[in-house]
Amino acid sequence: MNVKSTLREYLRRRGLKVTHQREEIAEIFLDSPHHLSAEELYQQIRESHPQVGLSTVYRTLNLLVQAGLASRREFGDGIARYEPVAENKHHDHFICVRCGAIIEFANQKIEELQSEVAQQNNFTVLRHKLELYGYCEKCRRRR
Amino acid sequence: MNVKSTLREYLRRRGLKVTHQREEIAEIFLDSPHHLSAEELYQQIRESHPQVGLSTVYRTLNLLVQAGLASRREFGDGIARYEPVAENKHHDHFICVRCGAIIEFANQKIEELQSEVAQQNNFTVLRHKLELYGYCEKCRRRR
DNA sequence: CTTTATGCAAAAGGTTTGCAACAGT
DNA sequence: ACTGTTGCAAACCTTTTGCATAAAG
Numbered sequence: 001m002n003v004k005s006t007l008r009e010y011l012r013r014r015g016l017k018v019t020h021q022r023e024e025i026a027e028i029f030l031d032s033p034h035h036l037s038a039e040e041l042y043q044q045i046r047e048s049h050p051q052v053g054l055s056t057v058y059r060t061l062n063l064l065v066q067a068g069l070a071s072r073r074e075f076g077d078g079i080a081r082y083e084p085v086a087e088n089k090h091h092d093h094f095i096c097v098r099c100g101a102i103i104e105f106a107n108q109k110i111e112e113l114q115s116e117v118a119q120q121n122n123f124t125v126l127r128h129k130l131e132l133y134g135y136c137e138k139c140r141r142r143r
Numbered sequence: 144m145n146v147k148s149t150l151r152e153y154l155r156r157r158g159l160k161v162t163h164q165r166e167e168i169a170e171i172f173l174d175s176p177h178h179l180s181a182e183e184l185y186q187q188i189r190e191s192h193p194q195v196g197l198s199t200v201y202r203t204l205n206l207l208v209q210a211g212l213a214s215r216r217e218f219g220d221g222i223a224r225y226e227p228v229a230e231n232k233h234h235d236h237f238i239c240v241r242c243g244a245i246i247e248f249a250n251q252k253i254e255e256l257q258s259e260v261a262q263q264n265n266f267t268v269l270r271h272k273l274e275l276y277g278y279c280e281k282c283r284r285r286r
Numbered sequence: 287c288t289t290t291a292t293g294c295a296a297a298a299g300g301t302t303t304g305c306a307a308c309a310g311t
Numbered sequence: 312a313c314t315g316t317t318g319c320a321a322a323c324c325t326t327t328t329g330c331a332t333a334a335a336g
Contacts (some may be wrong), residue, residue, distance in 0.1 A: 008186045066147065071220075074217040076215070078215060078220075081166075082197075091208065103264070107259075112252065116250075117275065118277070120250075121237065121280075123274070123275060123278065123279060123283075126240065126276050127276050128274060128275045128276065129272070129273070131272045132270075133271065134261070134268040134269040134270070135266065135267040135273075137264075137266070140266075140267045
């Protein structure tokens with residue numbers, strides 16, 4: 001709902017149009033588990049709105065990314081995933097190499113580390129991605 | 144050269160063949176700046192060996208990854224990059240969002256952080272990727 | 287000789303785009 | 312009315328694959 005109104009504002013500010021499709025896609029995007037691919041979002045949409053096209057899903061996701069409301073990630077399988085940009089809730093990802101589970105975690109020290117490294121190297125850091133690959137709790141036992 | 148001999152061993156151990164193409168690709172892979180895409184490697188190869196096909200480059204890169212000699216990375220533009228796996232020299236990446244430069248850096252604290260987070264969440268971490276996105280030294284001035 | 291690799295072209299798979307019909311402002 | 316958007320199909324781009332030929336062991 002917050003994303004929806006922010007998107008509306010974003011669209012109006014640039015003379016773009018607030019369409020049903022965009023609103024629907026934004027809504028489903030919000031209510032879904034994180035790390036949705038375009039195809040998955042498309043399947044969800046078509047349950048309630050069978051006429052929506054896959055291209056519109058892609059176009060709207062790109063729009064959300066441009067508006068800073070979504071971020072696009074690639075975890076190495078060639079399929080892009082999108083997730084809402086939560087204002088104050090940055091998190092990172094653990095990816096299980098055995099079962100493929102993607103688990104979020106947050107760690108305060110990462111922020112410190114980030115600015116420290118940035119200073120050392122004269123970078124201005126806008127954002128970061130940290131991914132840990134290994135075995136999740138279940139899979140480490142079964143290994 | 145180390146990669147080349149390790150690759151040779153890897154191939155022999157599984158009854159695969161040591162071909163000119165594989166040796167050439169491994170060699171160029173070594174001598175090149177990091178973060179090479181398959182296409183870039185292909186262009187390099189063809190300067191000295193115009194008969195080599197792009198599929199062979201892909202196949203050999205996959206081989207190198209399977210052998211643990213290369214790692215495949217995706218930085219968000221849909222093109223996979225490959226880099227040699229340096230045994231004891233883990234590093235991470237800074238990506239400039241303005242000029243696209245990819246700069247490596249290393250930070251010891253990352254390792255500590257990693258095991259800490261792993262413990263907290265009951266993961267077994269095999270490897271990690273940390274990417275910082277922002278402005279590099281040049282671009283932050285010109286901004 | 288037998289088996290695996292190569293190069294080419296074609297296929298795949300995800301994502302983007304051209305265009306005529308359509309909807310928002 | 313005007314301008315931007317949609318859905319469809321086709322195009323695109325990177326990566327993979329099938330197959331006949333070539334090279335390695």
